[in-house]
Amino acid sequence: MAEIGGVISAMLTPFTSDVGPVDYEWIPGYMRFMEQGGLHGVLCLGTTGEGPSMSTAERERVLDVVLANKGGMFVMAGTGCAALTETIALSRYAVDRGADAVLVMPPFYIKQPSELGVLNYYRALADSLPAESRLMLYHIPQVTGVPITPPIIDGLLESHPGLFFGMKDSSGDWANSAMLIARYPQLKIFTGSDRLVSSALAGGAAGAITALASAFPHMVRAVYDAHHAGGDVAGAQDRLTRLRGKVDPANTPAALKAALAWTSSLPETSVRLPLVALADDAAAALHAAYQEIVGG
Template sequence: MNTPELFVASVTPFTAPAGAVDHGWIVRHLRWLEAQGVDGVVPCGTTGEGQSLSVAERMAIFDTVLHHRGQLRVFAGTGCAALSDTIALTRYAIERGADAALVLPPFYFKNLSDDGLLGYYRALCDALPSSARLILYHIPPMSQIPITPAVIAGLYQSHPHMVYGLKDSGGDLAYLSMLRQRFPELRVYVGSAALLAQALREGATGGIFALSNVFPREMRAVMTAHLSGGDVETAQQRVTALSAVLKPYGNPPALKALLACMADFPRTSSRFPLVDLTDEQADALWAAVRSL
């Protein structure tokens, strides 16, 4: 049994709700995460507010993360609504040393055909070095564009060596089971912390979690118990409870508030349209977490 991989869907710190990215904070967070024993980070994804960042801002974040990665692996979040932006960001990240790119579907036009989505991903692959590796990002609750089996099969047919894996943030174990049966060679990273134990039983490679920004040891405990035959359910119950406590507050603002409370990080902001927690909300969240 292979050791499950633990990745962090890392937050992006801003100096103010309409301010710049705080690159010094990112470096400090990377060192903290590395000390906590995570395998890697995913900058500029959903939790990293990637769609609130310009192409230039994302490139600058990739530079900071890749320069200060230490022993961490890096999956760069590069998906955009415009194919040209996705190509530019993905090429930039790969050429500067990212291990893979996590690529969200183009999300503005809904009810896309498989041919349209497959064409988008094939055009991306054609524009990249042959050594590039892509992780498809299945997150229909946000994008409303699912990664269908036909799209995966089509990419395996045309660009088999570039399909590294898939992040499943759909919250549907039936979808994950289907992937494992139809594409056993596909690396599947679960995105829902509450489903980690079940996903590992289904054969998931590991996970990419927002919760790992603050609670990497709790996430790792589920993986360790799964690997050793330990008490998986107790470890999973704790993770599920933590996830439920954060949910009403919204992930990026809540995670940033907790890092200030728990790990003495400087207070940092999310970017509009997300709204930071008030002091009263942060105190209530921290009290709820302590109670667990």
């Protein structure tokens, strides 16, 4: 399997309409756009990719198309579902098809489950996977309502030390990410926040898996390149942070799909309900902000 690290897109999923099917034919061109933008890898079917809004069959087919068009990038798959049985089935499918890692959010339908319940959920998943699998934890409590705490991580490393590979911290809390990096050197820790890319790289993270990399890959890669080449990290991060501030966190996929109209040559694509398309005036304001940021 490929080495995992660097700048990774939390990639979008195209739909023909807000109630229509996945536009599978759109994906190959999108993969080339991201590769040409300098990304090391992609994460499909995550939060930005509207994975939980899709059926298991749709998610499997998207993964197949992504893997067939990965080029020089590695592929991670978001496989977390509310039901353990579906998480197991989708994770096994991803591993069997050759995904380089699976990223699994905790079960999000039951709010405030016990730490023991979450721990045993992940242990049951781990027991179902081949020993060579690479399983990553997905900490995004503001969306799932379920945090992945150190006692859960400690328990998983005790029972399945070779299977748990890393963690994506999308909490937006740098103190939490720094704690994870220091406490778990055996794990690859990734930030999920565009605002924290430079802090994560300087602090020893394995990389960044971010939403803006899905439509502005060059801007996230600019922070990475500046960090590794001794360039203007602060300036590159400031531009990325300012742009992130112009994107509504409650409707990020819609904003990024609107942005692709002027960052790529891809055809227009839709979000799926309950998300709604970005209004024309909001899309124009985002475009203007982008032009000001990259021009300045």
